[in-house]
Amino acid sequence: MKSLVNDKPNLFNIFYLEAKTETLRLFRTPGFSIPTLLFPIMFYTFFGIVFSMNPATMPTYLMITYAVFGVIGPALFSFGVGIAIERGQGWFDLKEVSPMPASAYIVSRVSLTFIFASLIILLLFAIGAMFGDVRLMRWQWIALALIFVLGSLPFCAIGMTLGLYLKSNSAPATVNLIYLPMGFLSGLWLPINFLPEIMQQFANLLPPYHLAQLALKITDMDLGFPVALHVSVLAAYTLLFMFLATKAYHKKDKQ
Template structure:
């Protein structure tokens, strides 16, 4: 009897699931990342979207979309931007590179972290908005808004990945914060964009957070009236450009 030895093919789905689980557990065990990511958007919305807008019936609904945007882009930028930079500094990133695990599993694992925190943040914001802000939406609106915000974080994952591959571990947190917080303000995530001077409103048109927020606001019919395809196009452009920059940084590092 001839026995033919065959190499078993790796189960990519299992690899993706295991790496995603490992990344999620690692982040959950890091309260310095977990607590701010979940609590900051929720606290800001509770104070500025609910408590201080009691006399403005439409503001809790408007700010639910904008603070939802604020809540999902933070984990994307920090999980990729700061996380990758720190792991590069510790040598853990290089260890992952020489392992037989495909690079796509590492990326998908961090996307899973972003999605998980996005979903939890959205649930908390929706709960506060419905109970304390008296936000009333159709079931389809709640679902569509949640989907837009969750998947809208993907371009920010690309931005974070590029930053994580270019920045050093000691400078990454400061640089990401310097990008994240001003972008959030200038995009009208904290204060409605129509309260800004005309020049600042023009600047917002170039920022990805503004376009994601406008997609969310379109669900509740409170957007600025621009085309859905304009917002999707700008977000897609950011995704492509920063993915290319991340790939360039990765290949350059690999050749050194």
């Protein structure tokens, strides 16, 4: 048998090209970029600014919760729907048998999620500051932006798992069926204390609720539960879904 040369290609170059190709592709796909960018902005402008019930706190509160809603979108859709469709086409199989390191696939989509998340955050901050009269300290703006961007990670893991299990034709509908109700029940559209007690209890199980509470802590608008609780729930979700995704990825004989 001939032995193999153990040279390796430049991993960072692969990461860079993979992320660049994927990001360019999605910016050129209006079906992805327009709803992802526009929905959180549109909802926030309606409910947070134009029809705001309490102009003193509402624009700030909803800017934060719609930012959470906004960053979950690209995470769930680029991973969940993207992978499911590529699997349906056989393109994912081709990537899988190519020497692409599996890490490149994940790194590229996480970077892409971060880029879209940052854009959504910037737009929401700008609208909040200009039209909603949102006034925050500089550290608060920065802390919020960091929480939102990093907070998209558990949803990347969830999206990846969905993408690896769902069928391509049902993936968009299924992801929407998870995304929208989960956002509402986590208090992202309306403040959580507007919801009945039982629904507030249920929200404890949902990761967007915990991400929103974590962010609302920065402006002292949260319900007052410890940071550790929110962080551990988010971490637990991330680990659980990373495990499920790894299992699905390494499963052979998948069809």
